[in-house]
Amino acid sequence: MKKRLYIILSILFVFLPLGLISEYSAWGEWEPETYKKLLGFIPEGIQNAHSFSIIPDYGEGNVIMYYLSAIIGAGIIYSILYFMVKIKNETN
Amino acid sequence: MHIPDGYLSTTTVIASYTLTIPLWIYGFKKLKENLNEETLPLIGGLSALSFIIMMFNIPIPGGTSGHAVGATLIAILFNPWISFISVSLVLLIQSVIFGDGGISTLAVNSLGMAFISSFSGYYIFQFLKNKKFSPFIAGWSSAVISSLFIAIILGIQPYWNEAGKPLYFPFDLYTTIPALVGSHILFFGIVEGIFTQLIYKYLKEKK
Numbered sequence: 001m002k003k004r005l006y007i008i009l010s011i012l013f014v015f016l017p018l019g020l021i022s023e024y025s026a027w028g029e030w031e032p033e034t035y036k037k038l039l040g041f042i043p044e045g046i047q048n049a050h051s052f053s054i055i056p057d058y059g060e061g062n063v064i065m066y067y068l069s070a071i072i073g074a075g076i077i078y079s080i081l082y083f084m085v086k087i088k089n090e091t092n
Numbered sequence: 093m094h095i096p097d098g099y100l101s102t103t104t105v106i107a108s109y110t111l112t113i114p115l116w117i118y119g120f121k122k123l124k125e126n127l128n129e130e131t132l133p134l135i136g137g138l139s140a141l142s143f144i145i146m147m148f149n150i151p152i153p154g155g156t157s158g159h160a161v162g163a164t165l166i167a168i169l170f171n172p173w174i175s176f177i178s179v180s181l182v183l184l185i186q187s188v189i190f191g192d193g194g195i196s197t198l199a200v201n202s203l204g205m206a207f208i209s210s211f212s213g214y215y216i217f218q219f220l221k222n223k224k225f226s227p228f229i230a231g232w233s234s235a236v237i238s239s240l241f242i243a244i245i246l247g248i249q250p251y252w253n254e255a256g257k258p259l260y261f262p263f264d265l266y267t268t269i270p271a272l273v274g275s276h277i278l279f280f281g282i283v284e285g286i287f288t289q290l291i292y293k294y295l296k297e298k299k
Binding site: 012013016023026027028029049 | 093094098127140145150151155181185186187191259262294296
């Protein structure tokens with residue numbers, strides 16, 4: 001099962017740029033300006049929200065950054081689980 | 093969809109965290125029980141798979157896009173608590189590192205995409221038993237059910253307004269339910285179903 005899982009991960013990783021084909025965002029995940037266009041105003045909460053991110057929007061369409069984002073994201077997730085095992089083993 | 097910051101009223105944020113924190117604590121305990129050197133490559137790999145599959149944005153008619161989540165897959169391969177925490181962890185990283193989904197909205201996003209997806213998918217799969225297309229049906233249903241939850245949470249936000257002017261997400265249930273649940277019934281549920289079916293069968297197949 002493990003081997004097959006990593007085969008799937010590798011194949012998906014190779015084809016990762018396919019994820020960039022869509023120019024559309026998910027429903028509701030719009031820029032504040034979209035609300036201005038649709039409603040004539042931007043709701044206060046949405047206007048005041050300040051979002052901070054280290055790699056905004058997975059590199060904003062850049063293929064290299066998209067690959068890097070996948071490595072960083074999956075890497076951090078795996079590392080957190082890895083350290084959970086380490087800590088568990090040390091406390092036992 | 094990943095609800096961004098600023099879309100939900102303070103009341104919704106507080107209520108959702110109050111509900112989700114105990115679930116996270118319990119789920120984290122379950123994960124710790126199950127996680128060891130032997131299961132790490134599998135649980136870690138499946139969590140990575142959830143992160144990667146969410147990067148495959150698929151455009152649909154009407155000018156939006158979406159992707160599979162993978163919660164049902166992890167839930168039926170392992171157990172729904174593991175899946176809930178794994179996908180919550182994916183959502184946390186997406187939010188903090190990539191600005192995909194908010195911090196204030198992390199509890200609602202986790203309840204929808206992680207908790208409801210995992211448990212609805214798991215129980216539907218159990219109910220159907222090992223039929224040929226159980227993974228597909230479980231994946232499809234979990235996507236539809238969790239989209240209904242997100243649609244309801246978003247659709248009640250106009251209740252918080254100032255003289256009729258919405259302060260947060262401005263569209264009501266008459267808009268959110270057809271848009272979100274409709275698109276999940278027709279498209280994203282199918283994507284989740286196919287993903288769950290193919291990967292489950294491939295991973296479970298005997299050599």
